[in-house]
Amino acid sequence: MDGDLSPLAGRDAASHLLERATATSVALEGVSKSYGGTAAVRDLTLQAGAGELLVLLGPSGCGKTTALRLVAGLESPSSGIVRIGSDVVNDVDPKDRDVAMVFQSYALYPHLSVARNIEFPLRSRHVPAAERTRLVGDVADSLRLSSLLERKPGQLSGGQRQRVALARAIVRRPKVFLMDEPLSNLDAQLRVDMRAELVELHARLGTTILYVTHDQVEAMTMGERVAVLNDGALQQLDVPAAVHDRPANAFVAGFIGSPPMNILRGRLVGEGDALFVAVPGGRLALGDELARAARRRDLDEVQLGVRPEALRIELGAAAVPVAGLLGTIAATVTLVELVGHEQNVACRLAGSQLVWVRAGAGGAPMRTGEPVVLGVTGPVHLFDPRDGARVEP
Amino acid sequence: MHSSPAGRRTRLVAGRVTRYALLVVMAVVVLFPIYITVVNALLPSAEIAHRPPVLFPTHPQWSTFSTAFSHAHLGIYLRNSAIVTVAITVAELVTSVLAAYAFAFIRFPLRNTVFVLCLATLMVPMEATVIPNYRTIEAFGWYNTFPALIVPFAASGVGIFLLRQAFLGIPRDLRDAAALDGYGHLRFLMRVAVPLSRPVLAAFGIFAFMGAWNQYLWPLIVTQTDSVRTVPIGLRQLSAANVNQIDVIFAGTLLGALPIFVLLIVFQRQLVRGLTAGSVKG
Numbered sequence: 001m002d003g004d005l006s007p008l009a010g011r012d013a014a015s016h017l018l019e020r021a022t023a024t025s026v027a028l029e030g031v032s033k034s035y036g037g038t039a040a041v042r043d044l045t046l047q048a049g050a051g052e053l054l055v056l057l058g059p060s061g062c063g064k065t066t067a068l069r070l071v072a073g074l075e076s077p078s079s080g081i082v083r084i085g086s087d088v089v090n091d092v093d094p095k096d097r098d099v100a101m102v103f104q105s106y107a108l109y110p111h112l113s114v115a116r117n118i119e120f121p122l123r124s125r126h127v128p129a130a131e132r133t134r135l136v137g138d139v140a141d142s143l144r145l146s147s148l149l150e151r152k153p154g155q156l157s158g159g160q161r162q163r164v165a166l167a168r169a170i171v172r173r174p175k176v177f178l179m180d181e182p183l184s185n186l187d188a189q190l191r192v193d194m195r196a197e198l199v200e201l202h203a204r205l206g207t208t209i210l211y212v213t214h215d216q217v218e219a220m221t222m223g224e225r226v227a228v229l230n231d232g233a234l235q236q237l238d239v240p241a242a243v244h245d246r247p248a249n250a251f252v253a254g255f256i257g258s259p260p261m262n263i264l265r266g267r268l269v270g271e272g273d274a275l276f277v278a279v280p281g282g283r284l285a286l287g288d289e290l291a292r293a294a295r296r297r298d299l300d301e302v303q304l305g306v307r308p309e310a311l312r313i314e315l316g317a318a319a320v321p322v323a324g325l326l327g328t329i330a331a332t333v334t335l336v337e338l339v340g341h342e343q344n345v346a347c348r349l350a351g352s353q354l355v356w357v358r359a360g361a362g363g364a365p366m367r368t369g370e371p372v373v374l375g376v377t378g379p380v381h382l383f384d385p386r387d388g389a390r391v392e393p
Numbered sequence: 394m395h396s397s398p399a400g401r402r403t404r405l406v407a408g409r410v411t412r413y414a415l416l417v418v419m420a421v422v423v424l425f426p427i428y429i430t431v432v433n434a435l436l437p438s439a440e441i442a443h444r445p446p447v448l449f450p451t452h453p454q455w456s457t458f459s460t461a462f463s464h465a466h467l468g469i470y471l472r473n474s475a476i477v478t479v480a481i482t483v484a485e486l487v488t489s490v491l492a493a494y495a496f497a498f499i500r501f502p503l504r505n506t507v508f509v510l511c512l513a514t515l516m517v518p519m520e521a522t523v524i525p526n527y528r529t530i531e532a533f534g535w536y537n538t539f540p541a542l543i544v545p546f547a548a549s550g551v552g553i554f555l556l557r558q559a560f561l562g563i564p565r566d567l568r569d570a571a572a573l574d575g576y577g578h579l580r581f582l583m584r585v586a587v588p589l590s591r592p593v594l595a596a597f598g599i600f601a602f603m604g605a606w607n608q609y610l611w612p613l614i615v616t617q618t619d620s621v622r623t624v625p626i627g628l629r630q631l632s633a634a635n636v637n638q639i640d641v642i643f644a645g646t647l648l649g650a651l652p653i654f655v656l657l658i659v660f661q662r663q664l665v666r667g668l669t670a671g672s673v674k675g
Contacts, residue, residue, distance in 0.1 A: 072569075072573060073573075074573075094569075095572060095573060095576070097573075099573065100573060101569070103566045103570060104566075105566045107564065107567050107569065109567065111585075111589055120571075120574050120576075121573075121574035121575060124574055124575030124576050124580065168574075
């Protein structure tokens with residue numbers, strides 16, 4: 001496309017744009033927003049530290065875009081405080097908040113050339129013409145747009161439009177970038193490339209970024225921390241590894257991972273000192289700490305969380321080596337998905353619940369309808385079925 | 394029914410011949426009156442009433458056109474029409490753009506109610522408003538002045554409706570992006586909304602211009618002297634006064650219609666686009 005494979009081309013020319021900004025923190029403090037009777041955001045409290053890339057992750061309609069628009073000032077909160085740096089900005093106009101937003105649709109002005117689009121925010125701030133030209137040239141260099149400056153947005157590819165939208169956001173060096181699903185209109189390969197490019201850009205600029213996405217892979221690979229939202233409320237705010245390894249509740253567990261964590265209904269069964277979780281078709285032993293925590297909660301029914309990676313398929317019920325396993329579950333193969341060198345296998349338990357298993361393609365080929373035994377290698381997670389909260393060992 | 398290639402071609406040709414024949418007939422229906430006007434403008438008055446009618450002037454008298462200016466004050470009428478029409482067109486564009494923007498982009502109480510009221514003005518025929526408008530104009534002391542000809546038409550329900558639709562087609566994200574880029578409503582309107590709606594604006598401007606130029610009833614009622622009479626009224630007065638100068642009236646009619654002809658020829662593409670605006674997005 002551009003023949004230039006380095007996302008950092010033109011780095012020297014744009015050096016003054018690349019110096020790290022004095023970063024600013026962004027915070028929502030107990031913010032709610034409702035439209036009519038419908039709450040889009042409920043009592044949301046989160047803070048992006050100065051220079052942090054914080055991802056807001058959640059399914060569509062979870063309120064993440066509303067949260068972003070509240071920071072931008074495009075919506076005003078029904079209650080709560082929006083803070084940029086140490087300033088409360090609830091009553092500050094969008095244009096005076098010094099934030100730049102990249103829209104999912106890119107929101108480029110179709111009648112203006114790329115150059116005019118990029119300098120649009122500079123014109124409104126009465127930057128002198130010579131300075132505008134220099135800034136546009138620099139930012140265009142750094143985003144490989146120099147040869148496209150005279151084109152109209154309609155003549156650009158999706159990836160190029162995306163970079164123009166970024167350039168328009170970067171050119172005025174805002175305190176905070178707000179990005180609303182900026183990659184979701186790109187095709188898969190380009191999305192992977194842009195992901196890396198955005199992370200590099202963030203590293204270069206050091207500007208605080210609030211990044212909204214529904215794509216958990218994007219969230220996990222890009223975010224320094226990830227805020228998982230559902231139904232307008234914050235579910236968990238932590239580094240990606242923690243969100244993956246210690247999900248705060250059954251929703252987060254079921255949202256993160258590809259395929260996501262299996263959540264099975266089970267019952268706690270004590271046998272002497274040991275505690276087991278019984279699920280249809282099998283049972284598995286809980287480690288000491290998890291067992292203690294479950295006992296403390298006085299649980300009877302539990303939700304058992306097992307990642308597809310924590311399961312192993314054993315063909316034929318007889319040949320199961322129990323050593324090293326937490327337990328086994330009998331199931332029937334219902335669907336086999338080949339994903340490159342791996343296969344994702346969906347199995348149905350006796351109680352008709354569906355379980356995904358991640359299996360290497362090297363193993364024996366699976367056939368649908370085949371009875372199998374699932375070996376649980378661990379780790380497993382327990383959630384309280386009353387509120388979905390994690391049982392912390 | 395057999396369908397040899399030859400038979401199919403015959404039918405194809407027949408179809409095309411029929412289509413062109415119909416188009417020719419329609420063209421004649423439209424163009425013939427214009428042709429007769431041209432012929433009559435070039436004939437001496439005496440020959441215009443000739444039976445059978447003269448369809449081709451053997452000795453065209455071009456002097457009628459200059460007579461229209463010297464005798465019939467056509468120059469003044471044209472000037473008056475130009476002043477009134479340009480003023481109305483500009484006023485309609487400005488008021489429609491501003492009102493349509495508010496209806497499309499700004500939330501305010503009773504927005505829809507007010508918009509429906511604007512639309513409702515389209516349902517009221519001109520004849521029904523003539524008398525109240527006349528009394529208003531009279532009360533303002535505007536009788537026989539340019540404001541009487543211009544102000545009642547300074548706003549347009551059609552214009553507001555057309556432009557609101559055009560503005561609603563502008564993605565909301567553009568407004569939001571512009572707000573973050575530091576553009577208030579007025580600057581967003583001028584820098585983004587208006588440029589993006591140019592085809593609709595052009596089409597509406599042309600319609601407004603034609604409507605204003607061809608107005609008859611209202612200017613007839615509120616004017617009394619040649620100093621403010623527009624082309625249609627001036628010619629009408631002329632024909633009532635001088636029956637023997639009917640050739641001059643024909644010449645005046647042609648000259649009076651000229652600006653519209655030019656406008657239509659220059660802007661026909663925008664006109665068609667404006668007429669079909671909203672039917673197919675693109």
